[in-house]
Amino acid sequence: MDRIFKIGTRGSDLALWQANHVASKLNEAGYQTEIKIIKTQGDNILNLRLDKLEGKGFFTKELEEHLLAGDIDLAVHSHKDLPTENPPGLFISAVSEREDPSEVLLILKDCVDTSKKLSVKHNGLVGTSSNRRQSQISSVRPDLEFEDLRGNVNTRIQKLRDENYDAIVLAKAGVSRLNLDLSEFYIETIEPVAEMIPAPAQGVLAVQIREGDSELDAVLKEVIHNQEVANCISVERKVLNLFNGGCHMPLGSYCKKEDDIYKVWTSKANEAEEFVDRLYLESETTEGLAEIIVSKFDYPNRNLPKKVFISRELSEYSYFARAMAKHEIEIDARSLIKTVPTIHKIDSYIFKHFDWIFFNSKNAIEYFFNLDPVLPKNIKFGVVGRGSEDALRLVVGRVPDFIGESSDTAEIAEEFATVANGTNVLFPLAKDSLRSIVKGLSPDTKIKELVVYETILLDDVDKSYADVLVFTSPSNVEAYFENNLLDPEQKIVxxxxxxxxxxxxxxxxxxxxxxxxxxxxxxxxxxxxDIK
Known part of the structure; x- marks a missing residue:
């Protein structure tokens, strides 16, 4: 083919990397390309917040105009920057495979506090131009302050270097693509859906072309297009479309397919300062999935629970308590068990032989460190759940080296085995623990169990008449149903x-x-x- 495909792109380092990435794929397949740089409204206006710019396509409009005029044959976009509807005459021919959609916090080293979630010091100032990022971060760290941050990646990093902020938030994919030396900063990765749900189509490139260019469409479908990614982001983008949102909406939506099941996380707030609502759904099909998700956020027309029981004590600052308070859901929060230590002293000599210490609960962390163990500096920590991560941070100021985030301990065991098999692992745990993680490790892994506490069930637990009963451990289940029955209309989590x-x-x-x-x-x- 003699045709030279003209690729339009913005001129930032990241946009050029994206255009060159597409060009190299086409070149490797035997096609000729050339790149044309086009400035957009978003590049030219740097003194306004993104949500103050008019329209939704301020990083894409000019590229689309050049494409319609025939000056270029294809435009390469960061898919999350695109409006959900194409201008007449244009369509998305291909989407790339998805890069890591995580976010990274770059923190000035003298502004780090690893005892806190996300490791930014108390009342720290965070730079971001994203309402989505601000709403989600402030929901887990309400003490943090935020200021607008504009410019390309290097400009943003220089503003942090100049100490205009204590920390800034960037997309991990962009930082990785530019291969930047960031050793002067403390880096904390915010994994997808843990504390931050990505923007719709984050980490995906979109290749836009003119309608009727069947020759180029066929080439892009063969060389660039990833259909599985397209299926997932179609849900995310449909959610965005149904909310009639743009880049400034505090909306996160992330879909992935596992074992033939589509798993979708969505977060939404009305403004950056508002506590977010978050939803998780599973479906065997993408058909109608976005519509179901959006309907769940129409809570004025839904029957949300009026009262929730949870089998643990909560402070008013807990995430769960604040999520319920937003919708005036009454909470009956009470633990149905008590815990007591089983040992009060230990010889720290034994710890020098271990590579890992793995905790399956906050209680295990607290009782273990109450023993004042002297640990090797290079010992690694594994935990189950973000609650245990918070406890480890608070007690010893350490960020876990492994965090099991699944609700299925068998899956956590499988994941932990990939990093811990063949090593020496200590498990501080409760008497009569289920030992689910221990059972998932290989025979060549040296394991020692250290029983540091035991659980005692409370007697005569009062029944809760809440709409929803939330149980946080097997022991709490046992204590509650010793003398109580479940009402038919009650839901259980x-x-x-x-x-x-x-x-x-x-x-x-x-x-x-x-x-x-x-x-x-x-x-x-x-x-x-939904309550009937």
């Missing part, structure tokens, strides 16, 4: 699979399993419940 198995032992098989065994996962599950 189980924090994880182990707690769910305890429910099944007493013939309660209809329960909701959150996506993650933490307060965010529990809040997502309750928000998705």
């Amino acid at each position: 189980s924090i994880g699979a182990s707690t769910g198995k305890k429910l099944e032992e007493i013939n309660i098989t209809s329960y909701i399993l959150p996506a993650s065994p933490d307060e965010i996962g529990l809040a997502e599950a309750v928000f998705g419940i």
Whole structure:
């Protein structure tokens, strides 16, 4: 083919990387390309917040105009920057495979506090131009302050270097593509859906062409297009479209396919300063999925629970408590168990032989460190759930080296085995623990269990008449149903699979399993419940 494909792009380093990435794929397949740089409204106006710019295509409009005029044959966009509807005469021919949609916090080293979630010091100033990022970060760290941050990646990093902020937030994919030396900063990765749900289509490139260019469309479908990614982001983009949102809407939507099931996380607020609502849904098909998601956020027309019981004590600052308070949902929060230590002293000599210490609960962390152990500096920590991560941060100021985020401990065991098999692992745990993680490790892994506490069930637990019962451990299930029955209309949320198995032992098989065994996962599950 003699045709030279003209590729239009913005002129930033990141946009040029994206255009060159597409060009190299085409070149490798035997096609000729050339790149044309086009300035956009978003590049020219740097003194306004993104949500103050008119329209929704301020990083794409000029590229589309050149494409319609025939000056270029294809435009390469960061898919999350595109409006959900194409201008007449244009369409998305191909989408790339998805790069890591995580976010990264770059933090000045003297502004780091690893005892806190996200590691930014108390009342720190965070730079971001994204309402989505601000709403989600402030929901888990309400003490933080935010200021607008504009410019290309290098400009943003220089503003941090100049100490205009204590920390800034960037997309991990962009930082990785530019291969920047960031060793002068403390870097904290915010994994997808943990504390931050990505923007719709984040990490994906879109290749836009003119309608009727069947020759180029066929080439792009063969060389660039990833249909599985297209299926997933079609849900995310449809959610964005149904909310009639643009880049400035505080909306996150992330869909992935696992074992033939589409798993979708969505977060939405009305403004950057508002506590977010989060939802998790699963479906075997993408058909109608976006419509179901959007309907769940129409809570004035939904019957949300009026009262929720949770089997743990909560402070008013807990994520779950604040998520319920937003919708005036009354909380009956009380633990149905008490814990007591089983040992009070230990010889720290034994710890020098271990590579990992793995905690499956906040209680295990607290009772273990109450022993004042002297640990090797290079020892690694693994935990189950973000709640245990917070406890480890608070107690010893350490960020875990491994965090099991699934509600299924068998899945966590499988993931942990990939990094811990063949090493020496210490498990501080409760007496009569289920040992789910231990069982998932290989025979060549040296394991020692250290029973640091035991659980005692409370007697004569009062029945809750709440619409939703949230159980946070198998022991709490056992304590509650010792003398109480489940009302037919009550819904049950189980924090994880182990707690769910305890429910099944007493013939309660209809329960909701959150996506993650933490307060965010529990809040997502309750928000998705409709009461008749």
